Amino acid sequence: AMAEPAAEPAAAATTTADADAAEAETAMRMVSTSSREKVGALLSLVRGDRWDVAAWHALLGEITAWPVAAARSLYEEAVGVFPMGARVWVQYVEAEIKAGNQARVKALFGRCLLTVLDVALWRAYLKLIAAESKSADAAASPAASPELRQAYEFALTHLGEDVTAGEMWREYLLLLRSSQPQVAQERGAWLTSLRRAYQRAVLTPMEGADALWREWELFETNEDRTLAKALLAEYQPKHVSAKGALRERKRLRERIDAQALAVPPQYASRVHEAAAGDANGAALAADQASAWADLIAYERSNPQRLDDEAHTARLAFTYNQSLLALGHYPRVWLELHALHASAGDNKGAKGVLTRAVRAVPGCLLL
Template sequence: MDKINGGGKTMSDKYNVETAEILANEAQHLPIAEATPIYEQLLQLFPTAAKFWKQYVEANLAVNNDDATKQIFSRCLLNCLQIPLWRCYIRFIRKANDKKGIEGQEETKKAFEFMLNYVGADIASGPVWMEYISFLKSLPALNVQEETQRMTAVRKVYQRAIITPTHHIEQIWKDYENFENSVSRQLAKGLISEYQPKYTSARAVYRERKKYFDEIDWNMLAVPPTGVYKATFCFFAKFAYQ
């Protein structure tokens, strides 16, 4: 395998996590043409490292290399279901469609729905739901019918978000209550009463999930098992594929 030099380090021990982190850090300070081969080799070794993919994407975004950015997203999104990377994706989509009028708004909606389909149930997805709601609220409404359609769309997303156990579930519930009361206090009473038990249940699930998720280091790089771990893995894999 080729070696990549970086601060006196090499990738001769190709799964050396410390070396990978050093190289990724150095790549951030290089021109994109020099950084690209470093990112490519790092991601060949660590294909599920969302933080490296995000860094690679941002390096291309910084020089307005949209074609390369699209290609990178097509390679990593479905294999790296981590919120920071996907939020980077939605920022790219919003920027690309910002000045395209109704067509751009529809493309952005599709992108939000695409994102929520894959990471909407993530415990850290609260900001994604909130950003989508904020986007829908910002859409222009030129008449009563369009205003009604906009409010209905916002309501539907709120009602999906408040039954999803995320870090921001309590904040989203408060926002939802304020939203319904701002639209119609009479209608709000019935809707809030209907969704309160669902929200309470989702909040309870969140508190249980949080105990486990707090113990996970999401930035840890995945490496092949070695030694006794490799032997154990091979033992179970043997039976799994029989």
């Protein structure tokens, strides 16, 4: 018998949309009337004034307990307004993960991962890859999965400079140590890879770097006491410098709201007002643009005396994180563009402008 022809794309999309609508309708019956009414009132506020940050906070808080099928259209509305909003993407992803919607989770990561440099979001991504690796071969150790190691390397390439990335580094180093090859000829390459990872980790100004230093020191001493003495003597001054940079970084970051939603400059005060009730709200700067500018100025001073390539990467990372909150500020986009251009990275500079035009459409400066 002849096989049925494949559904036309438009017909398939309609079928999917109909199924989603039916699922949402069923899920909505599980939401209390009072919660639906509260969300309805909040929706009226944000649709009347899309930069009403306090109303968005309240809306996101209310739908946390909703089945994701009922809340999905609201999450889509939120990421439409805040495409780089870390708190929105993390909540959306976690809701889909909780519901076991693996295909949807992957699709969400494809939309946000490379532009939203947030540790919580990337850790959710790593948990997904770890779960996939475990289910793919339940008998094998997770460390045996090259996909999981590659996922950690991918994550650390993009987020390894974050002040809170220490746990991510610890997990990656544990993976490497657990994957020691059984073949003697392969041990040299493994040892070099592990040593380089430790060296990068202990020179990163982040929480947990001290514990990784002690771990590396013990490892090298057990491997070769003479070589360990030389290596540790070479890297200790750099590690001490990183610890000093960490103290200043943390001081500057205490004033920054890492979960702030990006709004145009004229609405900046609303971000501070919405965060005022949070546990650490009192410590946050009223002017988040100024707080980020202080951190960027500190990184620009190159306190660790990094080489040009590493210093440019550190600065670019800081700028990209600042855009999660300052995505409507043309000045920040232009400074990041200039950074890439001055480093001879024309492709990177062009990419920044492309993103900037999408983020601030109609801006004559861009």
